Amino acid sequence: MIDYIVGYLHSGVTPGEAGNLFWETIYVLLVFLGISIGVIFMNWFERKVMAHMQVRIGPMRVGPHGLLQPIADALKLIIKEDLMPSGADKIVFWFAPVCVVMTAFCGFIVVPFGRTHAITDMNIGVLFMLGVSSLGVLGVIMAGWASNSQYPLMGSLRSGAQMVSYEVAMCMSVVSAVMMTSLVTGTGTMSMIGIVQAQEQQHMWFAFSFFPVGLTALGVFAIAMVAETNRAPFDLPEAESELVAGFLTEYSGFRWSLFFLAEYAGMMAVSAIAATLWLGGWLRPFPHLLGGAAWDTAFSLVPGLGFLLLGALCLFYTARMPKLRSMRGNLIGLAAFGAFLALLGAFMLLPAVRIRVQDIFWFTIKVGFFMYLYIWYRTTFPRYRFDQLMKIGWKFLLPISIGVVVLTAVIGVRQELLALVFSSWGGGR
Amino acid sequence: MTVGEMLRRFFLVDLLKGMWVTFRHQNPADLVTEQYPLQRPEISDRFRGQPRLMKDENGKVLCTACGACALACPEKLIKVGSVRDPETKKKVLTEFDFDLGRCMFCGLCEEACPSDAIMLSPDYELALYTREGMELQRPQLENGIERKVYEK
Numbered sequence: 001m002i003d004y005i006v007g008y009l010h011s012g013v014t015p016g017e018a019g020n021l022f023w024e025t026i027y028v029l030l031v032f033l034g035i036s037i038g039v040i041f042m043n044w045f046e047r048k049v050m051a052h053m054q055v056r057i058g059p060m061r062v063g064p065h066g067l068l069q070p071i072a073d074a075l076k077l078i079i080k081e082d083l084m085p086s087g088a089d090k091i092v093f094w095f096a097p098v099c100v101v102m103t104a105f106c107g108f109i110v111v112p113f114g115r116t117h118a119i120t121d122m123n124i125g126v127l128f129m130l131g132v133s134s135l136g137v138l139g140v141i142m143a144g145w146a147s148n149s150q151y152p153l154m155g156s157l158r159s160g161a162q163m164v165s166y167e168v169a170m171c172m173s174v175v176s177a178v179m180m181t182s183l184v185t186g187t188g189t190m191s192m193i194g195i196v197q198a199q200e201q202q203h204m205w206f207a208f209s210f211f212p213v214g215l216t217a218l219g220v221f222a223i224a225m226v227a228e229t230n231r232a233p234f235d236l237p238e239a240e241s242e243l244v245a246g247f248l249t250e251y252s253g254f255r256w257s258l259f260f261l262a263e264y265a266g267m268m269a270v271s272a273i274a275a276t277l278w279l280g281g282w283l284r285p286f287p288h289l290l291g292g293a294a295w296d297t298a299f300s301l302v303p304g305l306g307f308l309l310l311g312a313l314c315l316f317y318t319a320r321m322p323k324l325r326s327m328r329g330n331l332i333g334l335a336a337f338g339a340f341l342a343l344l345g346a347f348m349l350l351p352a353v354r355i356r357v358q359d360i361f362w363f364t365i366k367v368g369f370f371m372y373l374y375i376w377y378r379t380t381f382p383r384y385r386f387d388q389l390m391k392i393g394w395k396f397l398l399p400i401s402i403g404v405v406v407l408t409a410v411i412g413v414r415q416e417l418l419a420l421v422f423s424s425w426g427g428g429r
Numbered sequence: 430m431t432v433g434e435m436l437r438r439f440f441l442v443d444l445l446k447g448m449w450v451t452f453r454h455q456n457p458a459d460l461v462t463e464q465y466p467l468q469r470p471e472i473s474d475r476f477r478g479q480p481r482l483m484k485d486e487n488g489k490v491l492c493t494a495c496g497a498c499a500l501a502c503p504e505k506l507i508k509v510g511s512v513r514d515p516e517t518k519k520k521v522l523t524e525f526d527f528d529l530g531r532c533m534f535c536g537l538c539e540e541a542c543p544s545d546a547i548m549l550s551p552d553y554e555l556a557l558y559t560r561e562g563m564e565l566q567r568p569q570l571e572n573g574i575e576r577k578v579y580e581k
Contacts, residue, residue, distance in 0.1 A: 049455070052454070052455040052457070053451040053452070053454050053455055054454070055454050055459050055460060056461075056462045057460060057462045057464070060464060324467070376448060376451065376452070377448075379451050380444075380447045380450075380451045
């Protein structure tokens with residue numbers, strides 16, 4: 001049994017490529033668990049960061065520094081009454097949240113958390129992800145239609161229009177990244193793992209390829225993905241001053257929490273695309289500039305040390321907590337949590353563990369950066385009007401992204417031609 | 430539109446400035462929220478809260494029962510009761526009623542008092558379960574309102 005597991009860990013391919021059903025199941029469960037924990041953490045993190053940006057403190061009461069707040073919220077949502085509006089289309093009303101959650105989680109099949117840490121590798125990985133995530137619009141429109149109410153219908157139509165129109169600019173900027181994969185090797189790929197490997201071979205994250213071009217593509221994608229996931233400042237479908245809560249108006253309790261889960265999973269999915277396509281996926285920073293065994297070892301220590309630092313921070317805050325009888329539970333909880341994090345960090349310092357964990361760590365950091373940006377946008381920017389939203393999408397982002405595609409093609413072909421000419425000169429001499 | 434303005438709009442300078450502002454405010458030193466029952470705000474001495482009758486260093490009430498506060502009160506909510514001491518021929522305070530439910534904390538009684546006996550203190554926790562509790566008598570005015578402390 002242990003030999004089997006260790007033997008598999010040395011195989012160096014994803015379970016999908018190996019066709020190993022057992023490991024596929026385990027990976028699916030692990031990814032599902034990881035994303036769910038990520039959503040729970042994001043819920044807490046968003047409330048905390050938003051609170052601090054607004055000079056508040058955020059949740060403080062349930063658990064130390066409100067760490068258990070998302071769990072309390074989830075419990076509250078589950079025991080809430082599950083309402084179904086009269087005259088609602090029952091089957092569609094039931095199926096809409098399921099559809100949204102399914103599409104949001106489906107995309108994670110191809111997300112590479114590391115060379116071997118993906119459920120499978122598809123040769124059309126990016127296309128699959130964009131296609132599946134845009135199916136989420138169907139769930140949103142179903143939710144609006146089935147609610148038998150005006151506000152949800154208006155909200156879902158807005159949301160549908162918004163998601164479809166931003167998809168265009170988003171896909172155009174993805175095309176430019178896919179074109180960049182063919183630069184050195186001559187064969188492009190749409191596989192998520194292939195794209196990261198292409199960045200490894202070209203010694204360059206695509207965000208910095210052809211300097212302003214790649215960065216512009218990332219910028220367009222980063223704006224379009226906010227609109228795609230219906231987040232502030234593009235959260236028109238949920239504009240409470242106009243539409244109550246958009247397509248969510250008639251949903252309550254567990255069904256509402258499914259929509260919530262899907263929203264955050266969708267945010268993580270598009271952030272994962274952005275991190276894979278432009279920020280080098282699982283690659284650590286400067287894999288070539290700071291190459292060599294010594295730097296490899298140094299960077300592989302970072303995850304473990306990071307967790308140790310987090311644990312130390314928790315213990316520091318434990319020491320700083322007011323010494324009150326009513327806070328004793330929190331005190332012990334936070335100390336235990338800090339000790340757990342520190343143990344996890346120590347575990348990650350083991351050589352066998354750290355070479356496998358570092359890929360996931362760097363990928364998570366990059367996704368986390370985009371998640372932080374989501375929160376940051378939400379606290380900073382006021383909501384756009386619907387016509388402004390459409391104007392940004394069609395008149396601003398789409399032309400820029402088409403220009404980026406054309407520029408990528410022109411510069412790429414020029415570079416290839418120059419390389420060809422130089423090599424033929426070299427051959428003649 | 431000038432060129433500078435166009436560049437500003439193209440590179441989203443104003444949006445980035447806004448983002449810098451929100452980022453900066455994450456500094457824990459900026460926090461203004463207090464965790465109320467655990468942390469209590471520092472109240473200025475000039476805050477006009479619960480009325481108190483002040484005592485001198487011997488623990489004797491300063492009030493001379495002159496009734497100036499009752500006259501000054503625009504709501505007529507202060508009632509001062511007194512008897513004349515037959516020996517010293519001075520007024521002695523017997524009762525002092527203060528109907529907090531009608532008080533608007535204007536502080537005119539405080540200003541009218543010639544002996545600095547009545548004072549609107551910085552105590553701010555005045556919530557009560559009954560309306561009757563707002564009619565303060567002498568003991569509450571002299572020693573403050575007793576509050577039941579609830580344990581978790």
